[in-house]
Amino acid sequence: MDPAGATPRDGAADDVPISLPPEPPEVLTVLLVEDDDADALLVTDLLSRAGVRADMHRARRVTEALAILDDVRVDCLLLDLGLPDAVGLGALERVVAHVDGLPDPPAVVVLTGDAAAGAGAKAVAVGADDYLVKGEVDGDRLARALRYATLRRRSAVQQLALYRSEVRAAETMRLERALLPEAVVRDERISLMVGYLPGGNGLLGGDFFDAVERPDGSLMIVVGDVAGHGPDEAALGAAMRTAWRTLVLSGTHPGDILPLMERVLLPERQGPEVFVTLCQVVVTADRAAMDVYLAGHPLPLLVTRTDHGPRCTELTDAGRGRALGIPASGSWEASRVALPGSWTVVLFTDGLVEAKVTVDDDGSPTVPDARGRMPRLGVDGLRAVVAAELARGSHDVVPRVLRRVRTLHGGPLADDAALLLAGWDADGDAGPAERTSTLADSTEWDRA
CATH class of the missing domain: 3.60.40.10 (PPM-type phosphatase domain)
Known part of the structure; x- marks a missing residue:
């Protein structure tokens, strides 16, 4: 999403190589990193009204979120950028660095109150899969963002696995010639x-x-x-x-x-x-x-x-x-x-x-x-x-x-x-x- 909360990717089929049904076929495991109880309750309510079947986990700090990621396979992580132990892009950088080291990395969607111009682009550049502004998203838009971000991340992981497989195949061919x-x-x-x-x-x-x-x-x-x-x-x-x-x-x-x-x-x-x-x-x-x-x-x-x-x-x-x-x-x-x-x-x-x-x-x-x-x-x-x-x-x-x-x-x-x-x-x-x-x-x- 851009800083104003618009979602140009919501209807962009070119960005999503897989055709999605209106409802996801599986329960999404979502980790919400949010220290405000009212905002956390609102997110849960929005997803429920949108018909998203979600297994919700909650963390109030980045350190708590990282510990959960080590124990639970998460499909998508919703991250606030104003947390007690990390503020702004520093919180996002810590999460992205940890996520990239996981065997099955989840999508990372920023959900924050910062609507400043350029904030969304900077977050995506750091490694976020999407950027949402609190108060400017309804349940359907939030649900679409989670689905698309999750599928984009899965597609990226598959492409990376394919690339690694091709590299291994090429290396094997080189070893075959040597052996x-x-x-x-x-x-x-x-x-x-x-x-x-x-x-x-x-x-x-x-x-x-x-x-x-x-x-x-x-x-x-x-x-x-x-x-x-x-x-x-x-x-x-x-x-x-x-x-x-x-x-x-x-x-x-x-x-x-x-x-x-x-x-x-x-x-x-x-x-x-x-x-x-x-x-x-x-x-x-x-x-x-x-x-x-x-x-x-x-x-x-x-x-x-x-x-x-x-x-x-x-x-x-x-x-x-x-x-x-x-x-x-x-x-x-x-x-x-x-x-x-x-x-x-x-x-x-x-x-x-x-x-x-x-x-x-x-x-x-x-x-x-x-x-x-x-x-x-x-x-x-x-x-x-x-x-x-x-x-x-x-x-x-x-x-x-x-x-x-x-x-x-x-x-x-x-x-x-x-x-x-x-x-x-x-x-x-x-x-x-x-x-x-x-x-x-x-x-x-x-x-x-």
């Missing part, structure tokens, strides 16, 4: 299939992976996992992945990369309890062997061909070093593993092996143990899933493995899961190998 990079591998005979399955809330966590072919022809692969789950862990995972690629591209010796990554981690992490597990694999240029570096991470799997189909084994002879960021002694030494003519190495994060098995292969519910706990998939279970899916062919094998693990779990996994399959085929006439990158979508799978 799911395009591999730098020139050798077309190297197959590289990667996938990421977010945990239960659908947001990316701190799992990361990468692959780079060095100038000498050797292939370096990494899979890592930041302890915890959330945007901070995702950002740290992206930073660790970028640090790893930078070190590889700069020609750093593989044995020096993990100590340097720990030096990157320590000042970047949010607290001393945050650590990173990591598996780094270096495949020689002739593809006949690989060096495995472990930092508290699950051992990789090796898939080889047999007359009976793919055989998937765990590299149990690889040494295991401590996780990055753990305050303990120890270093990270390479374990040399001989490779056959054709092979596939499988790197993964623990979100896969920690999955619970709630149903068996034919869909029957799994029986919990004596303590009521469901069995975990474990490394043996993952080996069986990978071998079974590779037996059906390599096309889309990563999403098939992720989907199968999720099905056995009975729904979204509790933790993120990253999976990387890198392979070499000794048949030089096989043509370009398969390259895929998948951000699996549990929500879409739920609707399938």
Whole structure:
């Protein structure tokens, strides 16, 4: 309203994006901040005569009003500007500052005796949704002001939530690009299939992976996992992945990369309890062997061909070093593993092996143990899933493995899961190998 009490917005449909019925469908919760008992009684009477169903709360001071706002969800706050503990726009500023910090902020309508020119504009500039002058409003005008102010505030809150959602989506896309990079591998005979399955809330966590072919022809692969789950862990995972690629591209010796990554981690992490597990694999240029570096991470799997189909084994002879960021002694030494003519190495994060098995292969519910706990998939279970899916062919094998693990779990996994399959085929006439990158979508799978 303007200072004279006119309400140019009362009939302005352009300002109200939602078509309102004559009567609100719900009871409005109204907080009246007014120290004068007669004026408070008049406001209550005006709303009652206008047919407004209102759950009225009363405060005589700003401090009392702020305490009520912390305990009661209010749709609209009617504020007098002449109160015992605050006068003029100072009262409005205190209320608006508090309201803006609430999860569901109410509309703020000033109801005061000040009809000075420009007072309404100043109040709106400070943060009021409307400005009414006592003695110049009847019940219908007051009711319309409350309804419209409440709906305008709700619309603004929805628009803010939409904007924040769009910002989060854009940030997620940036994290996806950082966590799911395009591999730098020139050798077309190297197959590289990667996938990421977010945990239960659908947001990316701190799992990361990468692959780079060095100038000498050797292939370096990494899979890592930041302890915890959330945007901070995702950002740290992206930073660790970028640090790893930078070190590889700069020609750093593989044995020096993990100590340097720990030096990157320590000042970047949010607290001393945050650590990173990591598996780094270096495949020689002739593809006949690989060096495995472990930092508290699950051992990789090796898939080889047999007359009976793919055989998937765990590299149990690889040494295991401590996780990055753990305050303990120890270093990270390479374990040399001989490779056959054709092979596939499988790197993964623990979100896969920690999955619970709630149903068996034919869909029957799994029986919990004596303590009521469901069995975990474990490394043996993952080996069986990978071998079974590779037996059906390599096309889309990563999403098939992720989907199968999720099905056995009975729904979204509790933790993120990253999976990387890198392979070499000794048949030089096989043509370009398969390259895929998948951000699996549990929500879409739920609707399938």
